[in-house]
Amino acid sequence: MEELSDFPDGTFHQDMGSPKQALENFITESSKECLVFTIKFCEAFLNSDISEQEKESFIKSNSEIYFPAIELTPIQWLEKVITQIKETL
Structure with a gap:
């Protein structure tokens, strides 16, 4: 899971501005x-x-996203991120 932790940890950190902007910057x-x-x-x-709980915990601990504010669970958020990246390819 180390390969995966580099993505949220390096992209969705405390200096990112917004998660949406951070993803756009990562893609660009x-x-x-x-x-x-x-x-x-x-x-x-x-x-x-x-388990779903372990996945959610992993995503939360490797990103600086406040999930209630974006109204998605960590898993829903990651699924959405995958979709958005695929759309750019």
């Missing part, structure tokens, strides 16, 4: 290969045998 500044790898790692994580 990343190579196509990086975006493909990010999708791959995120999907593998979501499809893994880890």
Whole structure:
């Protein structure tokens, strides 16, 4: 899961402004290969045998997002991020 933690930890940190802006910056500044790898790692994580609670805890602990404010659970948020990245490819 180390590969995955680098993405939210490095993108959605305390200096990001907003999660939406942070994602837009990540997409703009990343190579196509990086975006493909990010999708791959995120999907593998979501499809893994880890419990929903462990997944949510992992996402929360590796990002500076206040999920109640965006009205999504951490898993819903990550699924949305994957979709948004795919749309740019």
